[in-house]
Amino acid sequence: MNSTPLLTLVIWVPILAGALVLATGSDRNAGLARTIALIGALAGFAVSLPLIAGFDPTAHGMQFVESTPWIPRYNIQYALGIDGISLLLILLNSFTTILVVIAGWKVIESRVAQYMAAFLVMSGLMNGVFAALDAMLFYVFFEATLIPMFIIIGVWGGPNRIYASVKFFLYTLLGSLLMLVALLYLYQASGGSFALADLHKLPLPMTTQVMVFVAFLVAFAVKVPMWPVHTWLPDAHVEAPTGGSVVLAAIALKLGGYGFLRFSLPIAPDASHALSGLMIALSLIAVVYIGLVALVQTDMKKLIAYSSISHMGFVTLGMFLFDRLGVQGAVIQMISHGFVSGALFLCVGVMYDRLHSRQIADYGGVVNRMPVFAAFFMLFAMANAGLPGTSGFVGEFMVIMSATKVNFWFAFAAATTLIFGAAYTLWMYKRVVFGAIANPKVAELDDIEAREWLFLAVLALLVLWMGLHPAPFNEVLEVPVADLLEHVAKSKLP
Amino acid sequence: MTLTSADFLPVWPEVLMLSMVCVILVADLFLKDSQRVGTYALSLLTLAGCAVVTAVSSRPDVTFAFRGMFVDDPMSDALKLMVYGVVAAMLVYSRSYVAARGMYRGEFFTLVLFATLGMMVMISANHFLTLYLGLELLSLSMYALVALQRDSAASTEAAMKYFVLGALASGMLLYGISMVYGATGALQIPEVAARITAGKANMTILVLGVVFIVAGLGFKLGAVPFHMWVPDVYHGAPTAVALLISTAPKLAAFAFVIRILVEALGHPAVLAEWRQMLILLAIASMALGNITAIAQTNLKRMLAYSTISHMGFLLLGILSGTVNGYSAAMFYVAVYAVMGLGTFGVILALSREGFEADTLEDFKGLNRRSPWLAFLMLLLMFSMAGVPPTVGFYAKLSVLEAVVDAGYTWLAIVAVAFSLIGAFYYLRLVRLMYFDEPTDTRPIHSDGVARLLLSANGLAALVVGIVPGWLMAVCQRAMQASL
Numbered sequence: 001m002n003s004t005p006l007l008t009l010v011i012w013v014p015i016l017a018g019a020l021v022l023a024t025g026s027d028r029n030a031g032l033a034r035t036i037a038l039i040g041a042l043a044g045f046a047v048s049l050p051l052i053a054g055f056d057p058t059a060h061g062m063q064f065v066e067s068t069p070w071i072p073r074y075n076i077q078y079a080l081g082i083d084g085i086s087l088l089l090i091l092l093n094s095f096t097t098i099l100v101v102i103a104g105w106k107v108i109e110s111r112v113a114q115y116m117a118a119f120l121v122m123s124g125l126m127n128g129v130f131a132a133l134d135a136m137l138f139y140v141f142f143e144a145t146l147i148p149m150f151i152i153i154g155v156w157g158g159p160n161r162i163y164a165s166v167k168f169f170l171y172t173l174l175g176s177l178l179m180l181v182a183l184l185y186l187y188q189a190s191g192g193s194f195a196l197a198d199l200h201k202l203p204l205p206m207t208t209q210v211m212v213f214v215a216f217l218v219a220f221a222v223k224v225p226m227w228p229v230h231t232w233l234p235d236a237h238v239e240a241p242t243g244g245s246v247v248l249a250a251i252a253l254k255l256g257g258y259g260f261l262r263f264s265l266p267i268a269p270d271a272s273h274a275l276s277g278l279m280i281a282l283s284l285i286a287v288v289y290i291g292l293v294a295l296v297q298t299d300m301k302k303l304i305a306y307s308s309i310s311h312m313g314f315v316t317l318g319m320f321l322f323d324r325l326g327v328q329g330a331v332i333q334m335i336s337h338g339f340v341s342g343a344l345f346l347c348v349g350v351m352y353d354r355l356h357s358r359q360i361a362d363y364g365g366v367v368n369r370m371p372v373f374a375a376f377f378m379l380f381a382m383a384n385a386g387l388p389g390t391s392g393f394v395g396e397f398m399v400i401m402s403a404t405k406v407n408f409w410f411a412f413a414a415a416t417t418l419i420f421g422a423a424y425t426l427w428m429y430k431r432v433v434f435g436a437i438a439n440p441k442v443a444e445l446d447d448i449e450a451r452e453w454l455f456l457a458v459l460a461l462l463v464l465w466m467g468l469h470p471a472p473f474n475e476v477l478e479v480p481v482a483d484l485l486e487h488v489a490k491s492k493l494p
Numbered sequence: 495m496t497l498t499s500a501d502f503l504p505v506w507p508e509v510l511m512l513s514m515v516c517v518i519l520v521a522d523l524f525l526k527d528s529q530r531v532g533t534y535a536l537s538l539l540t541l542a543g544c545a546v547v548t549a550v551s552s553r554p555d556v557t558f559a560f561r562g563m564f565v566d567d568p569m570s571d572a573l574k575l576m577v578y579g580v581v582a583a584m585l586v587y588s589r590s591y592v593a594a595r596g597m598y599r600g601e602f603f604t605l606v607l608f609a610t611l612g613m614m615v616m617i618s619a620n621h622f623l624t625l626y627l628g629l630e631l632l633s634l635s636m637y638a639l640v641a642l643q644r645d646s647a648a649s650t651e652a653a654m655k656y657f658v659l660g661a662l663a664s665g666m667l668l669y670g671i672s673m674v675y676g677a678t679g680a681l682q683i684p685e686v687a688a689r690i691t692a693g694k695a696n697m698t699i700l701v702l703g704v705v706f707i708v709a710g711l712g713f714k715l716g717a718v719p720f721h722m723w724v725p726d727v728y729h730g731a732p733t734a735v736a737l738l739i740s741t742a743p744k745l746a747a748f749a750f751v752i753r754i755l756v757e758a759l760g761h762p763a764v765l766a767e768w769r770q771m772l773i774l775l776a777i778a779s780m781a782l783g784n785i786t787a788i789a790q791t792n793l794k795r796m797l798a799y800s801t802i803s804h805m806g807f808l809l810l811g812i813l814s815g816t817v818n819g820y821s822a823a824m825f826y827v828a829v830y831a832v833m834g835l836g837t838f839g840v841i842l843a844l845s846r847e848g849f850e851a852d853t854l855e856d857f858k859g860l861n862r863r864s865p866w867l868a869f870l871m872l873l874l875m876f877s878m879a880g881v882p883p884t885v886g887f888y889a890k891l892s893v894l895e896a897v898v899d900a901g902y903t904w905l906a907i908v909a910v911a912f913s914l915i916g917a918f919y920y921l922r923l924v925r926l927m928y929f930d931e932p933t934d935t936r937p938i939h940s941d942g943v944a945r946l947l948l949s950a951n952g953l954a955a956l957v958v959g960i961v962p963g964w965l966m967a968v969c970q971r972a973m974q975a976s977l
Contacts, residue, residue: 025865026865069963070961070963071888071962071963071966072963072967073892073963073966073967073970074891074892074895074966111861114861114865136891139882140882140883140887143881143882143887144881144882144883146881147872147876147881150921150924151928154925154928154929155861155928155929161929162925162929165925165929166918166921166922166925169917169921170914170917170918170921173881173914173917174914177910177911177913177914178907178910180891180894180910181894181898181903181906181907181910184891184894184895184898184906185898185903187895187898188898188899
């Protein structure tokens with residue numbers, strides 16, 4: 001047993017680094033703030049690496065468990081632990097933080113310290129969400145992420161940032177407040193415990209399960225986001241600075257998917273089964289309808305935002321098929337979407353930094369001036385379209401396979417994404433990158449510099465690695481997914 | 495009737511406070527305006543002295559004095575210590591503010607300390623008349639404080655409204671008390687409870703009395719529909735006085751409510767009566783407070799409506815009717831006092847001679863002008879909105895837990911719906927501070943001690959939020975030992 005409280009470090013190292021960055025104060029010390037932020041992000045990633053080394057993929061239950069009483073009055077524990085699902089998400093999160101710091105290195109010029117600090121704090125809080133084993137601890141981390149994100153969108157965002165940030169905040173708060181009441185109800189029902197393990201075991205009558213499920217659904221569906229509560233996302237994404245979009249797409253959306261796996265399914269399994277038709281329907285609407293919406297976007301960021309919603313539809317679809325392949329595919333899809341959408345937002349960011357426009361119409365012929373960039377962009381666009389050999393293919397394929405087993409028409413509807421996804425992504429790519437140089441501004445573009453090359457190359461490697469050799473990812477997911485499904489298969493009706 | 499020394503032990507803090515106020519009143523006559531710092535220091539010392547006496551004489555059990563007129567229990571000790579802290583912080587925050595407005599005089603300090611004494615008596619009263627005595631001492635000092643800025647029309651108007659409505663509320667309360675006396679034949683709190691339990695009370699008259707008492711309490715707390723005075727008084731009163739009105743008296747009012755409704759009228763049959771009324775008051779307060787606050791452009795008015803909604807939340811804890819709920823309400827009111835103190839503290843820090851930083855406009859771009867003050871205000875606003883990890887969340891959490899525990903899950907859902915609406919206007923202030931450009935670029939001067947204390951105050955909203963366990967335990971222990 002490892003005696004170092006690794007998970008505590010994974011959570012608090014970035015948060016403390018964030019506090020330190022904030023302490024550098026005004027923009028006079030911007031350079032210092034950037035350096036500390038980078039060191040903090042690297043340290044945050046470094047402390048998450050021993051998790052891989054010490055992780056036993058064959059073990060059941062939680063690993064690296066820590067537990068101390070936190071609020072004895074309500075029997076709330078500071079309880080942390082991870083399984084394969086959380087491990088992958090924590091690594092993705094710690095890794096993305098480094099990219100975000102590098103991506104904002106030059107572009108952010110005002111209030112640098114606050115910007116970097118917000119991301120570091122955010123990163124630590126999200127690690128907390130993925131590692132929490134106590135429902136109230138989870139809730140605190142889950143909600144606390146709203147504060148830095150609100151600031152990030154509102155301060156460094158685009159022209160309509162204020163509307164977007166307030167909408168983002170109130171939408172997500174609406175969802176989570178109902179979850180709070182549900183948690184309090186469960187606390188009463190379980191005789192005074194917020195421990196996830198106890199809540200998982202708690203027998204509940206059907207009506208209660210349905211009400212609890214719906215309360216969780218509102219919270220997580222807003223986060224994912226599922227159709228029809230997705231409308232905050234395009235606004236938030238479009239207005240957020242590049243780093244904000246990356247974190248939102250790569251990590252923040254996963255909080256919802258993760259919530260379904262940790263809360264909705266195991267706490268209310270019977271309700272999950274009963275309502276799976278609804279969930280599948282909502283997911284398929286997201287996949288198909290939002291895919292079509294993405295097709296007609298004229299703003300690149302908005303297009304990627306809609307594409308995110310469509311891809312997240314696969315995640316929720318996979319989860320509610322109650323099949324090993326489907327759930328595993330859903331988690332793989334979450335990780336892959338983290339890489340791919342993050343990379344796409346970074347690509348748009350690279351162009352936006354140069355031309356200050358996100359409109360597809362303002363571009364054209366970018367390949368002539370930025371060939372290296374165009375190559376990277378191509379790879380990520382292909383991954384977004386689900387090209388075999390890239391990470392985007394693996395998760396979607398697993399979910400579609402699983403859907404075929406359940407119902408052919410589910411699979412049919414889901415598979416349309418391979419067409420729509422390719423259509424909207426590649427059409428956008430074509431209009432932006434190929435063709436003759438559209439205007440004088442494009443003619444003056446410079447290709448990517450070393451800093452940008454670095455983060456795009458790392459992401460490209462990851463996308464290819466996950467696409468060509470997904471076995472290590474599946475290996476860590478095998479046991480937790482099997483355990484989860486076994487738990488969900490058992491009725492919890494008293 | 496003879497008084498023994500045992501009678502005086504529990505009232506030591508009150509005796510000390512009263513003697514010191516008299517000393518300050520006289521001593522100030524001999525001080526020149528330039529030496530007024532002496533009065534200031536003496537007032538702070540008095541509060542510190544009372545705190546020491548209260549802490550030292552604190553006992554884990556319940557002691558009665560003056561033939562049951564007065565009680566000293568863990569709840570009263572805890573609340574009194576909070577009151578001293580809040581009043582002391584108020585004096586520190588408002589020092590430069592009152593000095594700039596010609597209110598830095600002996601009257602200000604003596605009135606503040608008399609109000610504090612009134613609160614102490616309210617907190618420790620064990621008899622309806624003692625309660626009333628404390629309440630009137632507090633109220634009369636407050637009316638005078640609101641009107642202290644003599645040449646301000648707004649202050650005078652606010653004081654008039656406060657006085658007329660306050661007198662009306664006192665009248666209702668007194669009328670209710672007389673009916674309770676008529677129904678039970680007793681005025682001592684445990685005696686009233688005992689007679690009701692023994693079935694010797696005339697229930698019809700008692701319930702009628704309860705209606706008047708709840709109305710009177712509603713006035714004092716500022717709960718809807720008895721809230722009319724709150725926005726005008728907050729708006730019109732000097733900010734320093736508004737700070738005092740919005741914080742410390744809420745602690746005393748909480749004790750007041752507990753003494754009357756729980757200790758005297760806590761019998762299940764009576765509880766069922768006042769619970770219905772409190773449910774209505776709570777829902778109406780949360781609804782009207784939160785929705786009306788959205789429309790305000792004056793920060794003090796907005797905070798007034800915010801207070802109304804917080805009082806609604808506080809009532810939720812009380813109406814749950816369990817010790818659990820009372821300790822949640824106590825935690826809530828303590829947290830609320832800290833948040834209100836900090837918020838008004840920031841307004842005071844931004845105000846200058848001849849300028850009140852009390853409109854939302856004045857907070858525009860604060861992050862550019864003073865990142866630290868903006869950050870403190872951000873913490874306080876998120877705490878008011880109840881977003882974790884700030885302490886305001888745990889206050890809401892504990893009250894909601896008590897409400898769900900008492901079987902009112904629907905009420906908890908109503909409460910969270912209104913806190914969502916409430917989040918909007920707290921968020922608006924954060925938005926103005928962080929997302930907008932400043933319209934006022936003059937530098938911010940505030941004195942060092944106040945700034946330091948304000949920093950501690952703002953950070954407390956975060957730090958107590960990360961480790962909230964101890965304060966919850968304090969409230970729970972105090973409640974369990976006192977009831």
